[in-house]
Amino acid sequence: MTKKILVIGSSGQIGTELVEGLRERFGNDNVVASDIKEPQSAQSGPFAMVDAMDRRGIERVIDKHGINEVYLLAALLSATAEKDPAFAWKLNMESLFIILELAREGKLKKVYWPSSIAVFGPTTPKDGTPQHTVSEPSTVYGISKQAGEQWCAYYHRRYGVDVRSIRYPGLIGWKSAPGGGTTDYAVHIFHEAIKNGAYTSFLGPETTLPMMYMPDAIRATIDLMEAPTEKVKERTGYNLAGFSFNPQQIAAEVARHIPGFKMSYAPDQRQAIADSWPRSIDDSAARADWGWKPDFDLRAMVNEMMKNLKR
Numbered sequence: 001m002t003k004k005i006l007v008i009g010s011s012g013q014i015g016t017e018l019v020e021g022l023r024e025r026f027g028n029d030n031v032v033a034s035d036i037k038e039p040q041s042a043q044s045g046p047f048a049m050v051d052a053m054d055r056r057g058i059e060r061v062i063d064k065h066g067i068n069e070v071y072l073l074a075a076l077l078s079a080t081a082e083k084d085p086a087f088a089w090k091l092n093m094e095s096l097f098i099i100l101e102l103a104r105e106g107k108l109k110k111v112y113w114p115s116s117i118a119v120f121g122p123t124t125p126k127d128g129t130p131q132h133t134v135s136e137p138s139t140v141y142g143i144s145k146q147a148g149e150q151w152c153a154y155y156h157r158r159y160g161v162d163v164r165s166i167r168y169p170g171l172i173g174w175k176s177a178p179g180g181g182t183t184d185y186a187v188h189i190f191h192e193a194i195k196n197g198a199y200t201s202f203l204g205p206e207t208t209l210p211m212m213y214m215p216d217a218i219r220a221t222i223d224l225m226e227a228p229t230e231k232v233k234e235r236t237g238y239n240l241a242g243f244s245f246n247p248q249q250i251a252a253e254v255a256r257h258i259p260g261f262k263m264s265y266a267p268d269q270r271q272a273i274a275d276s277w278p279r280s281i282d283d284s285a286a287r288a289d290w291g292w293k294p295d296f297d298l299r300a301m302v303n304e305m306m307k308n309l310k311r
């Protein structure tokens with residue numbers, strides 16, 4: 001059977017690069033991008049305008065294109081979700097239920113749904129956070145990701161739905177803008193450093209968080225989805241680690257490329273969110289089960305970001 005993929009939320013930070021990665025691997029016509037807003041760049045394949053909470057609209061796209069796999073990326077992220085918790089819960093949960101139900105009814109063979117380090121909270125061990133540990137999130141985004149993970153595991157256990165998920169750390173890429181996350185400073189810093197030679201971080205200098213360069217995240221996502229079923233043992237979300245750093249450390253790396261770069265700090269309400277998250281992640285389950293291994297460390301990521309953004 002030909003793989004026919006639908007990416008919901010394709011115009012966002014992950015969606016933009018994931019569509020590109022999937023099209024390279026499976027062919028332009030076999031990957032349908034969809035969002036509530038038009039894509040910013042020229043499209044190399046089909047696009048459908050559809051709301052992630054519109055079940056009938058999604059079904060029409062599935063029928064029209066013969067879709068058998070969905071990557072559901074539409075969501076409000078941690079900082080934006082705190083501004084409208086009720087809507088964040090509605091969007092993040094309703095969209096997931098629609099896709100899980102379509103899979104339960106046999107209309108989809110496989111589903112990908114992103115989770116996040118936000119499932120962890122202040123009572124979670126902060127260093128080398130294990131795959132299975134205390135998970136008491138303090139944000140509505142984290143609550144929705146934790147509940148969503150449990151629903152994914154439930155649909156797998158009870159109905160055999162093949163749903164797979166990764167707990168993403170902060171993602172850093174140059175092809176698309178982040179929107180509404182607590183880790184976004186690690187992308188903004190590059191744009192401001194190149195434009196103005198200075199950046200004011202909304203997190204304090206010593207706030208260490210787990211991060212990852214986008215190409216690693218895209219490869220991990222597709223590798224997990226392509227892994228043989230019996231290798232996917234975690235049906236909540238897989239811990240995934242790239243590297244950890246704090247604003248002071250990334251500023252030092254940026255300064256190697258922009259002499260005289262000035263970093264200042266003005267922590268805002270996102271500081272409390274960051275303080276509730278782990279500093280580093282133990283991803284041994286992903287490494288053992290489906291062979292995950294990151295390619296990029298902090299220095300290699302900064303080199304790539306600078307090279308591409310300066311161009």
Ligand code: AKB
Nearest residue numbers: 077078116181182183
């Ligand atoms: C956010 O900061 O909200 C996201 C995430 C870690 O899930 N980047």
